[in-house]
Amino acid sequence: MRSPKEKITALIITYNEIGYIEKCVQSIDFADEIIVVDSFSTDGTYEYLNNHPKIKVIQNPFENFTAQKAxxxxxxxxxxxxxxxADEVVTKKLQKEIVETINSESEHVAYWFYRKFMFQNKPLHFSGWQTDKNYRLFRKSKTQFSDKKIVHETLDVEGSSGIxxxxxIHYCYKNYEDYKSKMLNYGRLKAKEAFYKEKKFNYFLLFLKPTWKFFNHYILRLxxxxxxxxxxxxxxxxxxxxxRYKELKQLEKKNELAYFLIMP
Known part of the structure; x- marks a missing residue:
């Protein structure tokens, strides 16, 4: 039997998110519990969280996104x-919808959120982000993060989903260097993911995939x-x-060298 008022826990992972985490935390003050897992930030993020009266902060070493979120x-x-x-913000209207949703008679166990991408403080309307959506609200007892991905993690759901x-609101683009660093890091993690799956590097994909990505997002996705x-x-x-493909090539080289060194 459903309780009169369902309780909700807000979860966030952080690493050096000062300047963004404040807005995020302020937008989820309606949650019954707020837990943040920090990967040993060095910019004051941990200190800010540790001094916040409503937040429980835990420091945990970062292995990959899936492991940290799990x-x-x-x-x-x-x-x-x-x-x-940490760079996402829940609007007042979305807060209301979340509370109404978890206290409704819906049988969905997970919900997709569409995201509005912000380029600094201005909305980005196209560039491939107009259909961007992610699982953000779900039942802990019916979901788990798939171990098949280490970046852009996938949620396995036992039951039906809603939207x-x-x-x-997604404040992803802070400045050029920050976003560039983020994309390069994602690329390296995706290379590790491909390497673990024994996918092979080739020069054709090194040039085709980035070219297609730019054409697809800039022309086809407006x-x-x-x-x-x-x-x-x-x-x-x-x-x-x-x-991603450049790093995959480097990983294969290192693997070949290691194999050569251990050969009798």
């Missing part, structure tokens, strides 16, 4: 969890309509793909 999910006391990135109407912002985002997203 660890964080285990910390939740309540079954309903709202799992956010909320209100959008989540990044051209975002002006200069669209050029920057589409280029950096394509750069992430280039880094």
């Amino acid at each position: 660890f964080t999910l285990k910390q939740a006391t309540n079954d309903w969890v709202l799992f956010l990135d 909320l109407k209100e959008q989540l 990044g051209i309509l975002d002006g200069k912002k669209g050029v920057i985002i589409c280029y950096l997203n394509a750069l992430g793909d280039y880094e």
